[in-house]
Amino acid sequence: MDSQIKKIDSLLSEKRIKLHTFEPSNRKIWTVVGTDMEYWFDPDLDFCSCPGYYFNNACYHLDFFQLARDKNQIELITFSDDEYESFIGGLISEL
DSSP, X not given: OHHHHHHHHHHHHTTOEEEEEEETTTEEXXXXXXXXXXXXXXXXXXXXXXXXXXXXXXXXXXXXXXXXXXXXXXXXXXXXXXXXXXXXXXXXXXX
16 A cells, blocks of 8 residues: 555656647647656546556546646646657557
């Protein structure tokens, strides 16, 4: 249980949930930095590409998303629309 508390604390304090916004289109992509890699994360779809979600349909990233949002512990990153295609390509290559 102690390791789970450390994971949650790290998720929040390190702002490991990220919202990438592309301008001027205002497209948004969510990611979360896991232990080994960055995962695609979509709270609106209740989806995370992390192994916990994939194998157990249980993901602490999703479970604690609202707490991260409430505590303003989400990193906001802005890109230009020109970077969208390479960003998506990099994200998909890690899946």
